[in-house]
Amino acid sequence: MNPRTLPLLATLGVFLLAYALCALQFPAMLSTRVVANLLTDNAFLGIVAVGMTFVILSGGIDLSVGSVIAFTGVFLAVTIRAGLDPVAGFILVLAITTAFGAVMGAMIHYLETPPFIVTLAGMFLARGVCFLMTTDSIPIDHPVYDTLTGLSWRIPSGGRLSLIGGVMVLVFIAGIVLAHRTRFGTAVYGLGGNRTSAELMGVPVARTTILIYALSSGLAGLAGIVFSLYTSAGYSLAATGVELDTIAAVVIGGTLLTGGVGTVAGTFLGVMIQGLIQTYVIFDGTLSSWWTKIVIGGLLFAFIVFQRGLVHMAARRREAARLATGMPVVSPAG
């Protein structure tokens, strides 16, 4: 079994098992309506998780994404209230968030500061700017928003794929192509594998690092737009802790926190597993929504243990292969 696909298969197994269990109890969960809602409700989480996957694959972390989502929402609410066209607002805010990420990436690379620290600073900064703009929850009421939220595609047997659900699916597809079919993608995996080696092998480390964080923040901006469409409001305290949900989704999706190993497709499953648990809690109706967190926590533990086990197994197998091929030889000459 290829150790690279094993985590992905494990995640897929968990997802299918969880879905089967849910469907057994609530057959209604098999309807396309539930599936469509799963996509819509988790759209912003999915989009930001694609960016986070690249960050974690490269061996980094981005703690600022939750704040960036909130910033985007507040920025849009405030500017739209002031009369800016939402589409112009979208473009503007994407440019701002992408640039913000690029600056963080540049700091990480050129100042040789751990990503944890830089993005922690970014997290406080973005959240602080939200409060600077407003402390209230501002509703967004604009015809463009009505149109966009009204858009959906009918899927057979009653479900409707909303615009934002569709955007998430597209982002995932783009992410998969980016990770596996571009030089940038290989460079990201390379950085996560071994930075020094990657550099010696001709990976443009500075450019790649900046691009990774720009991508992550840019996608957080996109997630923020989706979130504002989803909630039709901008609020400074929105999306707190989303960075951690995102990291959880990425790890459950089979990406090693140490970097270098993982897939974007796995992250999709990780997001869907989180959504599934939430849906189950809603279907059940008696459970506290905190059960979502508890189950996610348990899954995370299980996956981390599983991943350590995989790494350990790979090392053992290599050792065994070595012993099988021949014994090291003593050199009397020295």
Added chain:
Amino acid sequence: MASDAPLLGLYGLTKTFPGVKALDGVDFSLKAGEVHALLGENGAGKSTLIKVLTGVHSRDGGEIRLDGVPIHPRDAADAQRHGIGTVYQEVNLLPNLTVAENLSMGREPTRFGFTDRRAMRRHAAALLGAYGLGSVDPESTLGEHSVAVQQIVAIARAVDLSGKVLILDEPTASLDASEVRVLFDVVRSLKARGIGIIFVTHFLDQVFAIADRATVLRNGRLVGTRATADLDRLSLVEMMLGRELKDETLKRHRTQRAAAEPFATFEGYGRRAYVQPFDLAIRPGEVVGVAGLLGSGRTETAKLIFGVKEADSGRAIVDGKPVRIASPRTAAALGFGFCPEDRKTEGIVGDLSVRENIILALQARRGWLKPLSGPETRAIADKFVKLLDIRTTDAEKPIRLLSGGNQQKALLARWLATEPRFLILDEPTRGIDVGAHAEIIRLIERLCDDGLALLVVSSEIEEIVAYADRVVVMRDRTQTGVIEGDGVTVEGIVRAIAAEHAARHGEVAS
């Protein structure tokens, strides 16, 4: 075969580091289709020469000419563009990527902006085939393969990228005999293709096996370049050492000593899945050598005795009293000392000064509530720096700046400062130059004459012969024999190890 005009020429190369002339007017030439061994003690300037050649260090003087044209490589990538590729001892590839990705990293073929995985795979398959690795799947993860395969992939990549000069920096250090053979076949085929190969190694056998010429450096200066066909082992060692190494100088003058009462005895001492139970008596003024192949349980034996791992069978008696050695702390309290094999990760604390490193064990034994005063520590450090001839500008220098041999001496000093009665040395001479090597050996003998009991683990049989009174032979984590007295010869030990080896594999260790 080799032509006459040099492919690569280094003329009067000079490089100075603060306080050290690392290269002093070194000339070196490499012909196309030649394997040129680069030899020297550690600190002789081999690695500096290679780093200057690959642009990692800039040179202070001299000229590098490739195909007669002066070049100034700025960094490794630039050297590569000029045609000089390097493969290091630790494979500098990405184990988490596929073999194909590793081979084309940084210059992936693209179609419409997307990497063309099919072209990548084709390219990789062709390359692998050319290196006799046709059975390796280009889409398999590199890390799954043995070090030898990874090493060959690294060579394939380096040659594919550069194609004129290949530098192999101790590529065989972590390979076993059959893997070395495979690697040498690759080197020979590259040689036949007219590529010039610089081969850095510590293994003299390998020099004679593969190299056409050998250049020896010493203290940053060129000692000489000779064709290996006109060279014998002894003269090569002489060139490296700069003095005639006589057998007698190495042979210890064993004084007939009445067998002293053992300081420590281990009976049926072992740990499951670690080391099989063994018996061992440690006497003051005696050196016990531990010999065996890599992975035979040499280091494990040492660690078990020092309490790094706790034994689960047998008993230990120290000074006639049964003791339980549960941790290195207990061992140290009993008067044991242990210099580990991996100096860099288990021994020295790189950023602390030589003085701080020396007093570490002593302070730990005293406990942190009774700190040694500044002047005390300085006195102790100065004493050992002088006693062991640790070459450092002063005792406050961070220890990582010292050469391997001097780091090793500082480590020894650390334990000697605690005035141990029994010292365990695991590979005390690994990775240090031949000069320091001899000094360490003399030091071991001196300590032994002073009445210290020593257990020395070493993969260098000659070294063990030089100082050991008794030799424990290990195989498969089992003590298979003890050689004593006149039996302690290179031949005797090699035979003891090889006999078992041959019995199991039908092949004698070479």
